[in-house]
Amino acid sequence: MAPKEHLAIAIGAILPDAPIFVFYLVAKLIYKMPEGKIWSEAYYEPFWQNLVALFHSIPLALIGAAIFYRLDYNPGMILCFSLVCHSLLDLPVHHDDAHRHFFPFSNYRFISPFSYWDTNHYGTIIAFIEMALVLGVNPLVFGWLYSPWTKGIVIAIDMFYLFRYFR
DSSP: OOHHHHHHHHHHHHGGGHHHHHHHHIIIIISOOOHHHHHHTGGGSHHHHHHHHHHTOHHHHHHHHHHHHHTTOHHHHHHHHHHHHHHHHHGGGOSTTOOOTTTTTOOOOOOOSOOSSOGGGTHHHHHHHHHHHHHHTHHHHHHHOOOHHHHHHHHHHHHHHHHHHHO
16 A cells, blocks of 8 residues: 555544544633533533534545545545544444434434443443554554654554553
């Protein structure tokens, strides 16, 4: 695969959660909200929920892939398929915070019995599996990377997972 396609995969893997990162930074740094209020109230405001749903929408990503296919733009198609993969991997690990993956065509939320963070829904086990998967793909990912900067980013992500899990 060409570097453009690797970048498209990486962006597609991260992009669905971009509104959540922006939301958190706005709530924490601008509005100075306490952690509890951020995740129990503010996160569920319609504006943020609609934005998160838009970025996690499987139908919209597939429509985007079809458009990029028609335009014969491979990186765009790959980015959209990466968005779909992100959402499909999200489906089984969101309980109380399930996304609307079929937005804007449906407001249905698949409420999984599992959560990647909630210990009442196997969060400790799911978090460990997630961390193991992220760390497990590193040999493959490192083979694709040439720049010390990109390898450093991967190592930083690994350290984040390890720190978050073992804190």
